Amino acid sequence: MMRSMRNALYLAVFAGSLTACGTAPLSFESLSEEELYAYNAEQPLLHQVICVKEQRTSSHIRKRRCQSLHEIINERSTAGLQLQVLDYGAHYNAGMRNRRD
Numbered sequence: 668m669m670r671s672m673r674n675a676l677y678l679a680v681f682a683g684s685l686t687a688c689g690t691a692p693l694s695f696e697s698l699s700e701e702e703l704y705a706y707n708a709e710q711p712l713l714h715q716v717i718c719v720k721e722q723r724t725s726s727h728i729r730k731r732r733c734q735s736l737h738e739i740i741n742e743r744s745t746a747g748l749q750l751q752v753l754d755y756g757a758h759y760n761a762g763m764r765n766r767r768d
Contacts, residue, residue, distance in 0.1 A: 695733035
């Protein structure tokens with residue numbers, strides 16, 4: 668009885684590890700240019716992945732960063748909206764300081 672429970676436990680752990688390996692997300696940073704090209708050939712335009720080497724602020728190390736076109740568009744539009752909010756706040760505050768009643 669104890670032996671069959673132990674075997675069932677081993678089987679469950681083994682099956683769980685296989686499932687975890689099968690559903691691992693694809694790391695685009697580790698793909699070669701040829702593999703990335705092959706992946707993008709099968710994807711619609713907004714889901715195609717673009718990789719760039721960029722240097723982050725306060726770092727001298729250039730790192731490869733990969734994102735889908737959809738993610739890039741969302742990131743840029745969010746950054747643009749944040750800048751508009753900051754820009755609006757600057758004009759509003761400047762106008763209040765120069766205003767004389």
